[in-house]
Amino acid sequence: MHQKNTTLKACALGASLLLALAACGSGNDSNAAAAVGVSDSALVFDSAKYTTINVTIDGAQVPVRWYREVCYVAKPVAMAATQTALNGSSTTIANTACGYQSMNIFVPESAAASNDTALYFAVNNSGWFASYIRASVADGASFDSATSHVGAALKAGYVFIDVATRSRGVAAADGSWPGKAPAPVVDAKAAIRYLRLNDARMPGSASRIVVNGTSGGGALSSIIGASGNSADYLPYLASVGAAGIDASGQSTLRDDVLAINAYCPITDLGNADLHYEWLYTAFGTRAAVGRNPNPSGSAQLAAKFSAYQQGLKLANSDGAALTADNMMDQIRQEVIRSAEVYMAAGGTIPDLGEAMPYTSAGAAKSYINDWLDVDNGARKVVSLDMEKYLKFVATQATLKAAPAFDQTGMSVTAASGESNLFGTDSQKYSNFTEYGWDNNDAHGDGIGYDDTGITGSRHFSLAATPIMTQVKLVNPMAYIGTGGSSGADTAPYWYVRHGTRDRDTAFTVSINLARALQADPNVQEVNYRLAWNQPHAGNYDVPEAMAWIAQALKAAAAKGL
Known part of the structure; x- marks a missing residue:
């Protein structure tokens, strides 16, 4: 890996970038075609165009090169200066030309000459909303690497990249809505292709991209990881002037990635309403917590889950078919495993009837444990009452009205969901x-x-x-296991977390994602767990996640990936 990258850099020194790309291939991709993308000449990275800033990580000063708002497409969509959020609040953006299709690149000075350090690729699409360019690193900032994934990534010597993408809700200057699916996936892939194209000129290795995201960003991370190199996206990539698309519309670059670090992914949107209603009506949870405004709709949607689940043809943790009949037991097993991992690490879980403390938005809170009986001495779960557990989850945050995700235009919900992604x-x-x-x-x-x-x-x-195509293009379940030239190249390493207190999306979604990945022969490792006592959130386990990333990078290097 290091040798390939060095060879390309040496080749680039003796020719123009485009000639080097044509003669030597692109990035670290040994299978790259000699053809040049029609937009490649407009997407040359300027390695000298940076500002040096200083940050403090764990008390030590770290100089960082900041490549500001690098536009990763040749034909960005001009955006309206005023953007309106779902709640009606307005924001004025400064970069109307490429503010939703650019990235901030932060390179610790210690890695500036590295050919093979990882690229930590952070997508910031909460709730699948469009992500305007942001800077997670600022001059004078201070980070604790035990709690900040930004500080931990920089301390590890990784290149940290904040990626902006179009997605739902973003308004163009011409009054159109250019963030419709698959726009966020297309933009993320275009950013990856930019990194592949310019691998010879940039620090780090575009063969070692680790994608991080939470919620909608976790979902975006998942589809990026599942759909690598799929030809399905080529027309969309060509339309925005992405790197590595030739005059015939074929790809000259790869857009697969090495590893995914995803939290509470809101994915499988076309079926997410079925998941949600099945989970929260199986034990009458909606009625029990007084959140059942559409009982007929809940029942209709829940009734469709069994056939959908059977059609996936997944296996559970014991190797048997994963169906609606045993899915609740799978959730139960995952919650038990979560609690036992927590206790094994030194955590203590209150007994039945006692207050269970947690922290939310910096404030200490608690709830009464009426659903989990544990033996802290033996670090084992004695029993778990699933009916009471789901009721507990539903009291942590108000359940979404049915349908939970495709809600817009229905007076029964008075909400919106993800409908404006389509x-x-x-x-x-x-x-x-x-x-x-x-x-x-x-x-x-x-x-x-x-x-x-x-x-x-x-x-x-x-x-x-276009709807069914759009639904497919944002759904990792449509690509995992399709394999190779006829389908997609799924990322080989996956770290997926979903909090045990998360009511935003059903646990069945992440379980299915994990089981599908585990069945894909091209996937090397799936580190999946329900994260103990966590809500709909991410990056709460920085030391563990970063240790996993380091291990995945080491394993990939050993395998020549």
């Missing part, structure tokens, strides 16, 4: 499930049976309707 760029949103479409009662929005007279089943089957 539809054409001339539509503010579109329902993306049959239930959402058929039950949309917002007259005049042009969406749903009420306005079109067309059922969801019929609408989504029409060739002119």
